[in-house]
Amino acid sequence: MTGLGNVFDAAEVDEDVPRGPDLELDVQAPRSALGRDDGWEVEVPPQLLADGVLVPRHIAPGDASDRLRLHLSAAMPAKARLRLRGAGGVIEGGRPGDLFVTVTVVDDPPARGLPVLAWALIAAAIFAAVIVAAVR
DSSP: OOEEEOTTSOOOOOTTSOBOOOEEEEEEEEGGGTTOTTOEEEEOOSEEEETTEEEEBOOOTTSOSSEEEEOOOTTOOSEEEEEEETOSBOOTTSBOOOEEEEEEEEOOOOOSSOOHHHHHHHHHHHHHHHHHHHHO
């Protein structure tokens, strides 16, 4: 599993080992994804562009190849940049770069159809109408 790193801190690694490219990803997170104990899954392609070239990203053992689970604070600002150390581009014989994820918080889409309470009221009204009709 990759770790969340401070965007401003330099990584403590052996500088003699070549390093893969850093990769960028922009995602939109619904407001309901903030502060969830189980995190929020986002789809991430196994390859991302780096300098106009598709580069495979590092996928840690046990991680899904097509998504990441992000744990976003309930107090996260409307736009934030996260640094996932070691989740960036890979190169032969080197260590992976970092994956920078820019998260933009968006309002949840409106609920489709009627809310549950509305359906319950409709069902109760129909039930009452059937009872009244049966009694007459």
